[in-house]
Amino acid sequence: MSSSNNVLISGKHITKVFGYGNHKTTAVNDVSFDLHEGEIVSIVGESGSGKTTLAKMIMGLLKETSGTIEYKGKPRQLRNHAARKKYWKDIQAIFQDPFSSFNLFYKVEKLLMDCIKLQGLKLPREEQVQKMKDACSFVNLKYEELFNKYPFELSGGQMQRLMIARIFMLHPKVLIADEPTSMVDACSRSTILDMLMKLRQENNMTIIFITHDVGLSYYVSDTIYIMEKGKIVESGIAEEVILNPQHKYTKQLIEDVPKIHSEWNLA
Numbered sequence: 001m002s003s004s005n006n007v008l009i010s011g012k013h014i015t016k017v018f019g020y021g022n023h024k025t026t027a028v029n030d031v032s033f034d035l036h037e038g039e040i041v042s043i044v045g046e047s048g049s050g051k052t053t054l055a056k057m058i059m060g061l062l063k064e065t066s067g068t069i070e071y072k073g074k075p076r077q078l079r080n081h082a083a084r085k086k087y088w089k090d091i092q093a094i095f096q097d098p099f100s101s102f103n104l105f106y107k108v109e110k111l112l113m114d115c116i117k118l119q120g121l122k123l124p125r126e127e128q129v130q131k132m133k134d135a136c137s138f139v140n141l142k143y144e145e146l147f148n149k150y151p152f153e154l155s156g157g158q159m160q161r162l163m164i165a166r167i168f169m170l171h172p173k174v175l176i177a178d179e180p181t182s183m184v185d186a187c188s189r190s191t192i193l194d195m196l197m198k199l200r201q202e203n204n205m206t207i208i209f210i211t212h213d214v215g216l217s218y219y220v221s222d223t224i225y226i227m228e229k230g231k232i233v234e235s236g237i238a239e240e241v242i243l244n245p246q247h248k249y250t251k252q253l254i255e256d257v258p259k260i261h262s263e264w265n266l267a
């Protein structure tokens with residue numbers, strides 16, 4: 001995982017400052033990282049540590065105050081609509097609040113159909129419907145029951161699964177999953193995690209998994225970055241970071257999850 005020739009996204013000294021004067025917040029402070037093809041990286045930190053801000057900069061939804069983000073070895077180009085469309089074909093995100101990610105006036109059918117259109121596929125109607133059905137069944141949803149519904153008619157868990165169905169259809173190279181399990185119960189949480197793992201297995205998808213839960217990060221990722229107040233304070237192979245933490249903040253996060261081994265049956 002750590003060879004430098006398959007680095008897909010690399011962040012170099014990225015900083016994001018919100019506000020000005022006496023009201024400045026440095027949400028992300030001089031963060032650097034390398035994301036390799038097929039790797040699952042977790043970014044772990046408590047609320048307000050800058051995780052979502054970092055994710056939005058990687059997505060190109062927020063502009064970094066300083067630093068650079070490179071994609072496939074070149075500074076990422078997002079200057080015009082065509083460049084953004086090309087980037088977003090490769091890099092997709094699932095955000096904390098699924099309801100904010102969808103156009104609430106579009107029915108499920110249109111939300112899924114847009115994925116087919118985004119890929120520039122021209123298919124007969126039956127094949128389009130089949131693709132939408134396949135995507136729904138991948139996430140254990142029934143297309144027939146949902147296609148005519150609006151997002152606000154779905155539960156939080158159904159919405160999150162619908163977002164994963166869209167990822168299944170779009171199969172981006174990189175998925176940023178920002179607390180994708182925040183709105184669901186423990187049972188749906190493990191189903192969602194399993195789906196993400198399956199996506200990675202089938203499509204060699206690279207995943208940035210954002211969570212405040214250090215136990216989850218251990219369960220899902222190859223590499224962990226620990227973020228405290230905008231800074232990466234520790235990073236490395238998941239097992240090493242969790243089983244032999246060096247930084248006091250990491251130690252504290254782990255202490256807050258007393259039974260990490262028994263909880264996940266990993267011992």
Ligand SMILES: Nc1ncnc2c1ncn2[C@@H]1O[C@H](COP(=O)(O)OP(=O)(O)OP(=O)(O)O)[C@@H](O)[C@H]1O
Nearest residue numbers: 018019025027046047048049050051052053054212
């Ligand atoms: N648009 C904004 N304007 C001003 N400050 C912001 C903005 N977005 C985030 N911040 C601030 O930046 C800091 C980091 O916020 P961010 O949402 O990145 O944290 P987070 O790690 O994702 O937290 P959580 O776990 O609660 O989602 C916080 O202090 C927040 O108040």
Ligand SMILES: [Mg+2]
Nearest residue numbers: 051052053096
């Ligand atoms: Mg967040």
